Structures are given as structure tokens and as C-alpha cells.
Amino acid sequence: xxxxxxxxxxxxxxxxxxxxxxxxxxxxxxxxxxxxxxxxxxxxxxxxxxxxxxxxxxxxxxxxxxxxxxxxxxxxxxxxxxxxxxxxxxxxxxxxxxxxxxxxxxxxxxxxxxxxxxxxxxxxxxxxxxxxxxxxxxxxxxxxxxxxxxxxxxxxxxxxxxxxxxxxxxxxxxxxxxxxxxxxxxxxxxxxxxxxxxxxxxxxxxxxxxxxxxxxxxxxxxxxxxxxxxxxxxxxxxxxxxxxxxxxxxxxxxxxxxxxxxxxxxxxxxxxxxxxxxxxxxxxxxxxxxxxxxxxxxxxxxxxxxxxxxxxxxxxxxxxxxxxxxxxxxxxxxxxxxxxxxxxxxxxxxxxxxxxxxxxxxxxxxxxxxxxxxxxxxxxxxxxxxxxxxxxxxxxxxxxxxxxxxxxxxxxxxxxxxxxxxxxxxxxxxxxxxxxxxxxxxxxxxxxxxxxx
Numbered sequence: 001x002x003x004x005x006x007x008x009x010x011x012x013x014x015x016x017x018x019x020x021x022x023x024x025x026x027x028x029x030x031x032x033x034x035x036x037x038x039x040x041x042x043x044x045x046x047x048x049x050x051x052x053x054x055x056x057x058x059x060x061x062x063x064x065x066x067x068x069x070x071x072x073x074x075x076x077x078x079x080x081x082x083x084x085x086x087x088x089x090x091x092x093x094x095x096x097x098x099x100x101x102x103x104x105x106x107x108x109x110x111x112x113x114x115x116x117x118x119x120x121x122x123x124x125x126x127x128x129x130x131x132x133x134x135x136x137x138x139x140x141x142x143x144x145x146x147x148x149x150x151x152x153x154x155x156x157x158x159x160x161x162x163x164x165x166x167x168x169x170x171x172x173x174x175x176x177x178x179x180x181x182x183x184x185x186x187x188x189x190x191x192x193x194x195x196x197x198x199x200x201x202x203x204x205x206x207x208x209x210x211x212x213x214x215x216x217x218x219x220x221x222x223x224x225x226x227x228x229x230x231x232x233x234x235x236x237x238x239x240x241x242x243x244x245x246x247x248x249x250x251x252x253x254x255x256x257x258x259x260x261x262x263x264x265x266x267x268x269x270x271x272x273x274x275x276x277x278x279x280x281x282x283x284x285x286x287x288x289x290x291x292x293x294x295x296x297x298x299x300x301x302x303x304x305x306x307x308x309x310x311x312x313x314x315x316x317x318x319x320x321x322x323x324x325x326x327x328x329x330x331x332x333x334x335x336x337x338x339x340x341x342x343x344x345x346x347x348x349x350x351x352x353x354x355x356x357x358x359x360x361x362x363x364x365x366x367x368x369x370x371x372x373x374x375x376x377x378x379x380x381x382x383x384x385x386x387x388x389x390x391x392x393x394x395x396x397x398x399x400x401x402x403x404x405x406x407x408x409x410x411x412x413x414x415x416x417x418x419x420x421x422x423x424x425x426x427x428x429x430x431x432x433x434x435x436x437x438x439x440x441x442x443x444x445x446x447x448x449x450x451x452x453x
Contacts, residue, residue, distance in 0.1 A: 049075045062222055066225075148182075268336070
């Protein structure tokens, strides 16, 4: 006998109606921008967009902190485009600085999409290519410049950029700019652009050094933060493997890539040498559909590689941290940290390449005994404990070569010394006899007596 369901309760007339879902129409944006947003299929503004867009439109200096992949680029682009509205004059009225060529191109692509139904002109300035084409684009007239600081200053000092009309300056990923040594150039730029301007700083992480920088050029900024700084996105599942050495890392990577669920993967390494070696291994043993990008790769090679990856023609992209903040691909299934980053905020940016635009993703980190120290620091920054997984039984655990073992021991000694300056190090401890007395040094070998003539 089936149980009769209880009758439905009548609606409570005193209950408050559900809050209407926010939309881009709530912002004070013109029809051209709303049409571009609709064409992109964006339905609901993200939390950082809901908070930042009205503040920027109101003319405030803004310090924005949001996880990678949460729409923070559009959070400053939409109000910036609205404030500029239409093409005017020959000189730029807004400039956006980013630390890498890849990120400059990514931001430029977003400008093109959102300004599609306007007549606004923008140009991207970055190194790696000759400046002639970029100078010609500037000379035709430009409203928005997206640039790396170095190339921007090169073209300015050559007399091709007039900055007297500049009204808005954006620093995107300022923490990476500091890590890459761009701050002297940024400070030089601050000396030559108009003092009366609106300043915006957006990033996924906000270490103390960036806060100090913000105090230099932001005037009474309003801070908007949708998650504590350096928080990993909730759409990313994280896990860690403890791995004894480099060769075992290679074996583990090969095992994981045998799983077809890893259909679009970014493998991050700490050095160019590791990136090249890992890429060669994958291409030779696992999958020919692999490319590598790092600072030694030519600009056209990097552009073409990124285009192939975005189109889905590449299954695996191996990269150093030069690419951690310039990859905007929504369907990245997995990020593998082959090496733990020693700039800890880079971990957030690496794993932010997956789990974008509400898609689910997974971030896997390989951690040697010498990298445990760094990963613990990362866990402290992201305020999470990343679960550890045992090595799969199918993975062959290699014996650690003597040189690699010694290098790891020296690194562990250095880490302990950083935490405790009185630590002498395993390589410096005096051996003692069982009685507690020091073992005397071995007698020195006698020099051979000179041969008699």
C-alpha cells in the first residue's frame, strides 16, 4: 500500500517574495555595451562585477580582489568603456597595464568583444615583436591602450604616445608585476601621466607589498573583495601527491595522462628546462598533441600555441609561470603542478586556469620532500589543507639519484635555517662517539718524501 503524500501547504502571504536575480541591465550601461554582453551570453553579473562596476562608474579609485576566473576583467572593462563611450581625438584616455604579453593579448580580446558595437579604438603594446606595427596603430588614433610597462615606456620615450588626455589607469595583476621587476617602470609611468585620473587595481592576490604600492597611487580607494585574497576558486578540486624525485614525477605524469578524462591539461613547471623535458617526454611516450611555452619561445610561437590550445587542437600545454595569468580557456579540465611554485601566490593563478566560468576542474600538485615546505606555505596562504593521495600502485617509484638527493637535503637545510637562524644544518653537525666525546679526525696522510736526485 503506497503512502499518501501530505497535502501541500498554502503559500504564506506574509512571506517575502524571492529577491530578483541581478542583471547587467541594473548597471548604468548604454545599449551598445548591453548588446555586447547579451551576444556573449552573459546572464548574471558575477559577484566582483556586481560590487565593482557601480564603484568605478561613480568615479572612485578601486582596489578589487577576486579569484581568477570570476570575471574581474569585465568588472573594470565595462565601466571603463562606459565612461569613455565613443572615439575621440588621437590620444589615449585609458591605459591598462598587465605583466605579460599573453595577458595583454587576452585583455585586448576582451576589449574587442565588449566594445564591438562602439567605435572605440584600442591597441595592444608588448615586447617580443618589433614596435613598428604598434607605433603605426597608435599614430592612427587610439582611445584605450593595453600594454606591458616596458613596451609602453619604449613607445612613449620615442615620442609616439601623448598622455595629456589620460583619465583612467588600470593595474591588472600588480603582484606579478612586482615579482617580475616591473615596478621601477611603473613608477616612471606614474611620473609622466596626468595626476588627475581615476586609478583601478585588480588582482586575485593582495600581498603586503601590493598594498604598499596601492598607497602610492590610489587616492582614498574603495576596497571590494568577493573572497579573501589568495582564495582558490570553489569550482576547483585540489589534491597533492608526495613524490620522492623527478623521475617518479615523470612516471606519475605519464600514468595520469593515460586517463582520457584529462582532455585539456596545463602542466606547470618551475623552469624552462623542466618544461622542455616534460614536453618531450609527453610527446614521445604519451601524446603527440602537446606544446610548450616559456620565455625563450618566440612571440609568434607562443601566440600560435595558445590559439591551438584554445581551439582544442592541443590536449596538453606545458608552461612556466609566464603563462599562468594569460590563459583564458574555459574548458581546461585539469591543471598539474609538476613543480610547486616558490612564489606562493602563483599557485592560485595556476589552478585558476581550470574551474573557470562556473565549470568544474581539478588541480593536481606533485610535491617532493624539498617542496613540502613551500606547499605548506601555500596551504597557509589559501587557508586550505589540500588532501594528499597515495601514489597509484601502477606508478614505478624510482630510486633518487645521489646528486638530486644531496640537492634536496641542502634545500631542506636552507628551509630550516630560514625558520630557525640557529639551525646549523645536517651537513654541519659534528659526529659524536657513543660516550658523547667527539670522534677525532682521521690522521692526515703524510706527504710523500721528495725523490732523491
